[in-house]
Each structure stands twice: as structure tokens, then as C-alpha cells.
Amino acid sequence: MLNPGMQRARVPLSSPPYRRLVIKVGSAVLSGKEGRRRLLAIADQVAALRGEGREVVLVSSGAVATGMARLGLTQRPRTMPGKQAAAAVGQPVLMQLWEQAFAWHDLKVAQVLLTAEDLAHRHRYLNARHTLKTLLEWGIVPVINENDTVMVEEIKFGDNDQLSALIASLVAADLLIILSDIEALFDADPRHNPQARPVRYVEKVDAEVLRMAGDDPNQVGTGGMRSKLLAAEKAQAAGIPMLLLPGTRPGVVLQALQGEPVGTFFAAGQRRYSGQKLWLSQLPKPAGEILVDAGAARALREGGASLLPAGIRGVKGSFGVGEAVRCLDPRGNLVGVGLVNYSSAEIERIMGAKTRDLEAILGYKHSDEVIHRDYFALASELAAGGFG
Numbered sequence: 001m002l003n004p005g006m007q008r009a010r011v012p013l014s015s016p017p018y019r020r021l022v023i024k025v026g027s028a029v030l031s032g033k034e035g036r037r038r039l040l041a042i043a044d045q046v047a048a049l050r051g052e053g054r055e056v057v058l059v060s061s062g063a064v065a066t067g068m069a070r071l072g073l074t075q076r077p078r079t080m081p082g083k084q085a086a087a088a089v090g091q092p093v094l095m096q097l098w099e100q101a102f103a104w105h106d107l108k109v110a111q112v113l114l115t116a117e118d119l120a121h122r123h124r125y126l127n128a129r130h131t132l133k134t135l136l137e138w139g140i141v142p143v144i145n146e147n148d149t150v151m152v153e154e155i156k157f158g159d160n161d162q163l164s165a166l167i168a169s170l171v172a173a174d175l176l177i178i179l180s181d182i183e184a185l186f187d188a189d190p191r192h193n194p195q196a197r198p199v200r201y202v203e204k205v206d207a208e209v210l211r212m213a214g215d216d217p218n219q220v221g222t223g224g225m226r227s228k229l230l231a232a233e234k235a236q237a238a239g240i241p242m243l244l245l246p247g248t249r250p251g252v253v254l255q256a257l258q259g260e261p262v263g264t265f266f267a268a269g270q271r272r273y274s275g276q277k278l279w280l281s282q283l284p285k286p287a288g289e290i291l292v293d294a295g296a297a298r299a300l301r302e303g304g305a306s307l308l309p310a311g312i313r314g315v316k317g318s319f320g321v322g323e324a325v326r327c328l329d330p331r332g333n334l335v336g337v338g339l340v341n342y343s344s345a346e347i348e349r350i351m352g353a354k355t356r357d358l359e360a361i362l363g364y365k366h367s368d369e370v371i372h373r374d375y376f377a378l379a380s381e382l383a384a385g386g387f388g
């Protein structure tokens, strides 16, 4: 949903002070001849923001692009192991650049490499949160990237735009800033449509807005504009506004926060959840699937019920206690996602059974419910780019 009256993106004057920021820097900003200069300019701005009493978490892409430069490759490797090898070469070089850039300002950096799996386990997610919180308390600038060398296609976040939105929720940021190589969101892909006009304000990321974006990235990036819109959608669902800015322009973050009209501002949405349920609704990948019967599907969808063993007809995949799984109805439609109190092996033994028989079957009982209602989010409530 656009607001045609609002021509230029301004951080609204009525906005909160934006004390905690997550700033994502795209590969396009950090690569090429100008990459080094832009990295230094971003570090200058982060240092200035820190000086104003704000906290900043950086999400930095660029490991693959930096590795390519270091290895003298002119084309992005096509295979997954090729990209991973390039990232393994590039990541330490990239961190060294951030380390040096921040050292000028007497600031220390910390490298945090995450996989989607890390955030899909509640205890690992909470560990990541504690670590980031501690780093911020110590006055350190965390620099996060996907752990490219160990991730596999099935469990990757998709790209760092998605990761940055998840991190914004994780640290309860006041604002997510995405720095790319483009002035703003345009109403059509500007590479194919020279008449495309910038959109300065987006109230809500809906189908009309998603239609504007191409999903093929620039030469070095990954997700394209579509993935930035999906990140905005995730941030909006968490009640966090997002600002898309041209990271190629020095000083642009400070200008935007002073109210200058630059980039595209995505309003904070109505926060749908907090805590556990927010995390569930944004998870990138499920650990497995539970097939439920029609009665259980109705009870979950309409009655806000917990999932009992009696309503389970099948299990797919192998998962442990506490993992997040998809629940599918008899037609294969997604009912929602939830955290299981039993492993897939246990569910295979107790599916279809009455609650009172669980102890006799297993010899113990963790709980009556396989998924408790407080740990379940309906399909209609999931963020785009999540389980869906």
C-alpha cells in the first residue's frame, strides 16, 4: 500500500528516537573500485551514531565478492562449493577491513556468523540474542554475516536482507536500515524500465508493492529488490520500520536520520506478536512436518486449541523435542507452525493415541499436548518468506 501524498521519504518527525539500529550493507555497496571508500564512510557514520548514544548492529554482505576480488575471479562462482570457498577467502579480508575502519574511531568489532539453523532452534536463538546483547553492552559493533562456508541450500536464509530482518527482531531494533546500490524502491525495475519512478513511502508491503520489484540482483548481490521488500514485510510484522538507502552515497544514513528526504521509508506495521510467537512466525525453515486430521486442523484453526496426539495421522522428517515443525491438513495445506514437545520418533509411536494412554505407550509423558497453543502460529499469521 502506497501513500501517493507522500512524495519523499523522511524519517517521520514524530518518530521515536531510534536508539537501536540494525544496518545491512549489500555486496554491491562494498565491492568494486569504490567499495573500500564506501566501507570507510559507513564506519564513519556508525561511529557518529554511536557518539549520539545509539547502538548499531551491522549485517555485512560481501564475503563472496571480497573473496572473488582476492582470488582474481571476474565471475561469481556458479556452484555452491565455489561460492562457499570464495566466501571462506573473503570473510576474513572483509572483517579485517571493518576492524581497521572502526579502529580509527577507537571502536572494536565482533564477527558473528549465523546459519538459518542457529535461529531455528529456540535455545540457539536465545544464545545469539544474549551474545549480541552483551556485545552491545560492551560497546562493541557486531558485524553479522551468514555462515556461508557451512550453510547448504536447504537451510540458508535466502540472503542477508532476510537475515537482517530476523536480526532486527532478535535485538528488538527500533529501525532496520538496508544500504544498497540504488537510490530508492522504484515503481518498476529501473534496469528494464527507464520511466520507473522512485517510491518514497510504503505504508504496507502488499501484492501491489511486491509487483514493482525484480528478483534478479545486480552483478554481485543475491536477492534483488524483492528480497528487500520481503525483509520490510518481516520487519513490519515485528513492528519495526525499515529504511532503504543508497549506501553508495557518503553520509546518507546520518542525513536520513536528520530528516532529509532520501531513500524509501517503510512504516512500522502493527506488531502482530512478541517473543516466542514472533520468532515462530518468522522462522526460515521447518525441521519437519506433522500431518493432522480434519478435526485437529479445525480445532487449531478455529478453536485456538493445542495439538493432541489423537489428531495426528503422520510425521515427516526427523526432529527432536523443542524443534519447529509445519502442521499440514489432510489436503496438504499448511495449518501453521509450532514447537513440538515430542521428537518425531516419539510422535510415530503416539500418533492417534488418547492422551491417557501416552504413559503406557512410551513409559513416560512429557506433556499432554504434542504442540501447545502458546507455541503455535497459524499459517495466516506467518510472515512472508517464512514457513509458508
Ligand SMILES: Nc1ncnc2c1ncn2[C@@H]1O[C@H](COP(=O)(O)OP(=O)(O)O)[C@@H](O)[C@H]1O
Pocket: 025, 026, 027, 028, 029, 179, 180, 181, 182, 184, 185, 186, 187, 188, 189, 190, 191, 212, 213, 214, 215, 216, 217, 218, 219, 220, 221, 222, 223, 224, 225, 226
Ligand atoms: N523496483 C525496483 N526498485 C529498485 N531497484 C530494483 C527494483 N527492481 C529490481 N531492482 C534492482 O535490485 C538491485 C538491488 O538488489 P541486490 O542486487 O540484491 O543488492 P544488494 O547487493 O545491495 O543486496 C538494484 O541494483 C536494482 O537494479
Ligand SMILES: N[C@@H](CCC(=O)OP(=O)(O)O)C(=O)O
Pocket: 025, 026, 027, 028, 060, 061, 062, 063, 064, 065, 087, 145, 146, 148, 158, 159, 160, 161, 217, 220, 221, 222, 223, 224
Ligand atoms: N553471505 C553472502 C551474502 C549474500 C547476500 O545476501 O548478498 P547481498 O544480496 O548483497 O546482501 C556474502 O557475504 O557474500
